[in-house]
Amino acid sequence: MSVAAIIPAYNEGKTIGNVLKVLMAMKDLDEVIVVNDGSGDNTATVARNYNARVVDLPKNSGKSIAVLTGVKNTQAEIILMLDADLVGLKELHVRELLQPVYSGEAAMTIGIFKNGRGATDLAQRIAPFLSGQRALKRDVFDKLEKYSVKDYGLEIALTLMAERENIRVREVELRNLTHVMKEEKRGLLAGFLSRIKMYWDIIYCVIKFRLEVF
Numbered sequence: 001m002s003v004a005a006i007i008p009a010y011n012e013g014k015t016i017g018n019v020l021k022v023l024m025a026m027k028d029l030d031e032v033i034v035v036n037d038g039s040g041d042n043t044a045t046v047a048r049n050y051n052a053r054v055v056d057l058p059k060n061s062g063k064s065i066a067v068l069t070g071v072k073n074t075q076a077e078i079i080l081m082l083d084a085d086l087v088g089l090k091e092l093h094v095r096e097l098l099q100p101v102y103s104g105e106a107a108m109t110i111g112i113f114k115n116g117r118g119a120t121d122l123a124q125r126i127a128p129f130l131s132g133q134r135a136l137k138r139d140v141f142d143k144l145e146k147y148s149v150k151d152y153g154l155e156i157a158l159t160l161m162a163e164r165e166n167i168r169v170r171e172v173e174l175r176n177l178t179h180v181m182k183e184e185k186r187g188l189l190a191g192f193l194s195r196i197k198m199y200w201d202i203i204y205c206v207i208k209f210r211l212e213v214f
């Protein structure tokens with residue numbers, strides 16, 4: 001089965017190289033697509049220097065649109081979603097995410113940080129369903145079309161849809177992996193505001209699923 005890695009990226013010039021270095025060396029991946037979500041930094045240049053395929057969004061459109069744009073730009077049968085700010089990514093993590101989907105054991109895997117850093121391990125232990133590291137059969141995204149998803153609502157929507165539609169999900173531990181937290185990346189205030197916005201996107205999505213208003 002063909003696999004495309006999709007990396008949504010908004011101002012990730014400092015970290016995306018470490019993710020692409022691993023992905024571009026992997027034979028298991030047919031395509032590596034970076035969706036540059038209106039970044040104002042050198043994200044796109046770094047990605048092109050690694051020979052990744054870059055899809056440029058003209059303005060910042062939010063994580064959901066970035067990932068869904070990546071999906072529209074490939075015919076691959078399996079989609080690997082990875083964030084551009086991962087620290088410590090190894091080929092093994094990618095294989096661990098893909099294997100249950102390859103084997104048919106699951107239609108979606110969700111990667112959970114373990115022994116990465118205290119704060120990010122804890123966040124993912126409390127809310128594993130938010131993780132952005134996933135592998136999915138393409139038809140999971142086809143099913144998502146009838147649900148409206150926005151910004152940081154993508155992962156919770158995928159998780160709630162999987163419950164609703166009996167899609168098989170498997171969580172996998174990603175050892176020694178972490179990411180750069182919003183406050184570290186954007187500064188305390190802007191990071192915190194972005195976190196509040198993220199929680200709002202998630203709560204809004206949960207309410208829509210509960211009320212069955214899509």
Ligand SMILES: O=c1ccn([C@@H]2O[C@H](COP(=O)(O)OP(=O)(O)O)[C@@H](O)[C@H]2O)c(=O)[nH]1
Nearest residue numbers: 008009010012037062063066083084085182
């Ligand atoms: O408007 C946005 C916000 C985020 N992202 C990307 O989505 C991923 C996860 O976002 P972020 O790091 O803000 O979330 P966190 O991991 O801190 O929850 C990262 O690769 C971001 O660059 C994006 O493409 N567009």
Ligand SMILES: O=C(O)[C@@H](COP(=O)(O)O)O[C@H]1O[C@H](CO)[C@@H](O)[C@H](O)[C@H]1O
Nearest residue numbers: 083123124130131132152155156181182
């Ligand atoms: O793990 C989490 O609690 C959040 C927030 O991460 P940080 O607080 O910035 O480390 O990050 C995840 O959730 C987002 C919404 O589902 C995803 O878009 C991110 O990819 C994921 O890292």
